Amino acid sequence: MSEKLTIGKLAGATGTKVETIRYYEQIGLLPAPERSAGNYRTYEGAHLRRLSFIRRARDLGFSIDQVRELMGLADRRDQSCIAVDVVANQHRDAIRRKIADLTALAGELDALIDSCSRNTVADCRIIEALAPSA
Template identity: 90%
Template sequence: MSSQLTIGKLAGATGTKVETIRYYEQIGLLPAPARSASNYRTYDAAHLRRLSFIRRARDLGFSIDQVRELMGLADRRDRSCMAVDVIANQHRDAITRKIADLTALASELDSLIDSCSRNTVADCRILEALAPAPLNAVG
């Protein structure tokens, strides 16, 4: 791979959309690249590594702020990794809470679906649960 990459090649190498790369530059996650004589962005291996890091962290569901924090910690390699552990544990805990919420939601929907008599819409328990007052009574 060439030492200089266009934005398109960087996007292809990382599986990131060009618009997303520009956004990461705009918010300071990715440093501004050098410009060629014809004013095209030119990226180097450091950009590729950094964008790969950002992409992987985002794929794992870390927020932009968490990615920013993690990158700041990664840039100071002599520090304890306890701060990284704290961020990762907080993120995992949030995921665990979301899973519990989604599981409860699925259970509630299962109950509604099981209560459906599959007759007419007028007798539909699902619609009744969504709008306890008859929809045609609103007015």
């Protein structure tokens, strides 16, 4: 069984950087593994699963605190998963709000850019629009 992994192997297997793994251990997101005689971290299957979960959730944009919460919930397997649903919904809503904000912004920038007549800066509409109405 290829049970034991060095930090480099774990990094490769999960698409995480070595430094990031050590960081996750430092902030208590990933449990500290055993050490080898030469003081190397030796990871096992459980770590691999845990880190994969973290990666996936992070890729979906969950914050570290949300990941922590999700993992805490995931470990209480007999409880209702409504709490999980709540976290996911909050996150989706936050993303939707961010999309709306950015869309509005892009619209403003579009208007700004369309107005550029590529003259001198002195009568540049973009600069004008940024400056106060003075």
